[in-house]
C-alpha cells in the first residue's frame with residue numbers, strides 16, 4: 001500500500017512541469033477531477049477519467065455486459081459528484097476480446113446509456129479496439145458554479161467528518177456473491193444529487209469513497225494538511241467493521257464540514273497533527289484500502 005501514491009506524486013511532478021502560468025487549468029492532479037475555468041464563464045468545468053478493467057473492477061463470468069457498462073460510467077460520475085458538480089457529457093473508450101462478440105458490446109452500451117440518460121449525461125464519442133481482456137476508459141466532463149467545487153484540500157481544523165451513507169456493502173457483496181450487497185457491488189449508484197446538495201449547503205471539502213475509507217480519508221486529510229480521527233463508522237447491514245473501514249467501491253461521499261448537515265452521518269473530526277494520519281479511536285489506522293499496484 002502506498003506504491004500508487006508514490007507514483008502519483010512523481011507523475012504530478014512531471015505534469016506540473018507542463019503547466020503554464022495564468023492557465024485556465026486551475027486544478028491539476030490530486031483531486032477527484034481536474035478543474036478548467038474558461039475566461040469569463042460563470043462555470044468551472046470538471047474532468048475525470050476512470051478505468052474499468054476486467055478482473056480488477058469486474059469479471060465477465062459474474063457481471064453482465066450491462067452491469068459493466070453501468071459500473072464504468074458510475075465510477076466516473078462519482079468523481080463529478082465528489083466535487084458537487086453536474087455531469088454533462090462523456091467519452092467512452094472500449095477495448096474487448098473478439099470472443100465476447102458484438103452482443104457483449106451492445107449490452108455494455110445498453111447499461112452505460114441507461115445510466116447516462118438517468119443523469120442527463122450525453123455520450124459524445126470515444127474509441128473502440130480489440131484486446132484480450134476488457135478495458136474501458138471513461139472520461140466525464142461536468143460543470144460547477146465558478147469557484148464552488150468541493151476539494152479534498154478544503155478541510156479546516158475542527159471540521160466534522162461525515163459520510164453520505166453506511167459503508168461496507170460493496171466489500172460484503174464481493175465476499176458473499178449474492179443478495180442486495182452483491183447487487184450494490186455490481187451496480188453502484190453515484191451520489192450526484194447528494195454532492196450537489198452538500199455544495200449548495202456550503203460544504204467545501206469532499207471526495208468519493210472508491211478505494212476504502214482508511215485509504216480515502218488519508219488522502220483527504222493529507223490534501224487538507226491535517227490529521228483525522230474517526231470514532232464511528234456506519235456499517236451497511238451485515239458488513240463487518242473491516243469491510244466498512246477498508247472495503248472499497250462504496251461510492252458514498254466523504255466530506256468535512258464546520259457544522260452538521262441534515263441527514264449526514266458524522267464519523268469523526270479533522271485536527272492538527274501529522275498530515276494524512278488517520279486515527280481510529282485514538283490509534284493509528286492502517287491503510288488497507290484498494291491499491292491496484294500494491295495488490296498486484
Ligand SMILES: [Mg+2]
Pocket residue numbers: 032078079082207208209210
Ligand atoms: Mg474519486
